[in-house]
Amino acid sequence: MNAGVALVTGASSGIGEATAVELARRGFTVYGVARRLDRMSGLAEHGVHVFEMDVTDDASITSGVERILHEQGRIDVLVNNAGYGSYGALEDVPIEEARRQFEVNVFGLARLTQLVLPHMRAQRSGRIVNVSSIGGKFYEPLGAWYHATKFAVEGLSDSLRLELKPHGIHVVVIEPGTIRTEWGGIASESAIARSGGTAYGRQAERLAKVYELADRPGVGASPRVVALAIATAATARRPRIRYAVPFGAKAILVVRRILTDRAFDWLILRAYGPR
Numbered sequence: 001m002n003a004g005v006a007l008v009t010g011a012s013s014g015i016g017e018a019t020a021v022e023l024a025r026r027g028f029t030v031y032g033v034a035r036r037l038d039r040m041s042g043l044a045e046h047g048v049h050v051f052e053m054d055v056t057d058d059a060s061i062t063s064g065v066e067r068i069l070h071e072q073g074r075i076d077v078l079v080n081n082a083g084y085g086s087y088g089a090l091e092d093v094p095i096e097e098a099r100r101q102f103e104v105n106v107f108g109l110a111r112l113t114q115l116v117l118p119h120m121r122a123q124r125s126g127r128i129v130n131v132s133s134i135g136g137k138f139y140e141p142l143g144a145w146y147h148a149t150k151f152a153v154e155g156l157s158d159s160l161r162l163e164l165k166p167h168g169i170h171v172v173v174i175e176p177g178t179i180r181t182e183w184g185g186i187a188s189e190s191a192i193a194r195s196g197g198t199a200y201g202r203q204a205e206r207l208a209k210v211y212e213l214a215d216r217p218g219v220g221a222s223p224r225v226v227a228l229a230i231a232t233a234a235t236a237r238r239p240r241i242r243y244a245v246p247f248g249a250k251a252i253l254v255v256r257r258i259l260t261d262r263a264f265d266w267l268i269l270r271a272y273g274p275r
Contacts, residue, residue: 003027004076006234007068009055009112011048012039014181015131016081018227020048026231028077031068055082055108056100065115074123075116077234080109081131085146085187087207088194098145105149110156117169124168129233130157131174131226134249138256138264141203141272142191161241172233173242177249180220184211206272221246 006023010016011032017040020032024046032043033053040050051067054060068075083105086097113128120126135143136150154173161171188208195204214220229243244250256264 003029003235005029005031005068005072005074006077006079007031007033007065007075007112007116008079008081009033009053009108010082010131011043011050012036014183015176015179015223015226015230016079017043018223019079019081019230021046022224022227022231023077023079023234024048026235028234029072031064033064034082055112056103058111061108061112062115065112069119075119076123076125077127077129078113078116079129079131079230079234080112082108083131083149085135085143085183085190087142087146087187087191088204089142089198089200090144092194092198092200093145101145101149102152105146106152106156109153113160117164120164120169121167126169127234127239128157128160128164128169128171129174129230130171131176131230132157134175134177134244134252136173136175137253138268140207140268142195142200142207143187146187170233170239171241172239174226174230174233175242175244175249175253176226177244177246177252178214178220179223179226180215180217181223184215184220187211203272210272221248 003026006028008016008020011020012034020030020043024030030048032040032048032050034040035054037052043050053064086101109130130153132153133150135147136154139147157171157173164171188211191204191207225246229245233239233243244253
C-alpha cells in the first residue's frame with residue numbers, strides 16, 4: 001500500500017504521538033487530533049497536521065473528517081487510538097463515568113469509523129486500525145469498566161473486519177501490553193481516588209503499586225514499539241488481524257489461552273491481590 005492520508009486520534013501523547021510521527025516519517029500525510037491542542041505543537045516539526053477533536057462530540061468529529069476530505073480528498077488509514085483507563089471498584093465508580101469511558105473508548109471509535117467508511121468504500125481501499133489492549137482478552141480487579149470497553153472493541157473489530165472485507169478495507173486490532181505512557185498513572189490515580197478509602201482500598205493500593213512498577217524503564221516498553229506495529233498494519237500488503245506488542249504482551253495472551261479461568265483468577269489475584 002502506497003503512503004496516503006492517515007488520521008490518528010489521541011495524538012497528544014504516548015502511542016498516538018509516536019504513531020503520528022512514525023507514519024509521517026514513512027511518507028504519509030498525517031493528521032493528528034486530540035482534545036488537547038497545546039500538547040500537539042511538537043508534531044508540526046515532523047510535518048503532522050494537527051487540530052482539536054473530541055471523539056465524544058459528533059460535531060467535532062464530523063467537521064474534522066470533512067476538513068481532511070476537503071484538503072486531501074481521501075482518508076486511507078484511520079488509527080482509532082483515543083482512549084483512557086478509568087479504574088475503581090464497580091461499586092464505587094459513578095455510572096456517569098462508566099458511560100463516559102464507553103463514549104471515548106467505544107462509541108467515539110465507532111462513530112469516527114462510520115464517517116470515514118463511505119469514502120474508503122468508494123476508493124475500495126483503506127485501513128481501520130483499532131488500538132485495543134491485551135486488556136481486551138483478560139481482566140483485573142477494579143478494572144471492570146475499562147476491560148468491558150476493550151472487550152467491546154475486540155468484538156466490534158472482528159465483526160467489522162468481515163463486513164468490510166468485500167470492500168477492500170482491512171481492519172486490524174493492536175493489543176499493547178505494558179507501555180510507558182501516562183495511562184498507568186491515570187488508571188492508578190482513579191483507582192485510589194474512587195476506592196482507596198472503601199472496602200476495596202487494599203486492592204486499590206496494590207493495583208497502584210503494580211502500575212507504578214510498570215512505568216519503570218526496563219519494565220514498560222516505549223510507545224514507539226506500538227507505533228511501529230501500527231505502521232506495519234498501515235503499510236503491509238496483507239496485514240495481520242492482530243498485533244500484540246511488546247513480546248511480554250504475547251506471553252500474557254498465551255498464558256491466558258492455556259490456563260483455565262480458575263487458574264488465571266489465581267494468577268491475577270497473586271499479582272493484584274492484597275498482600
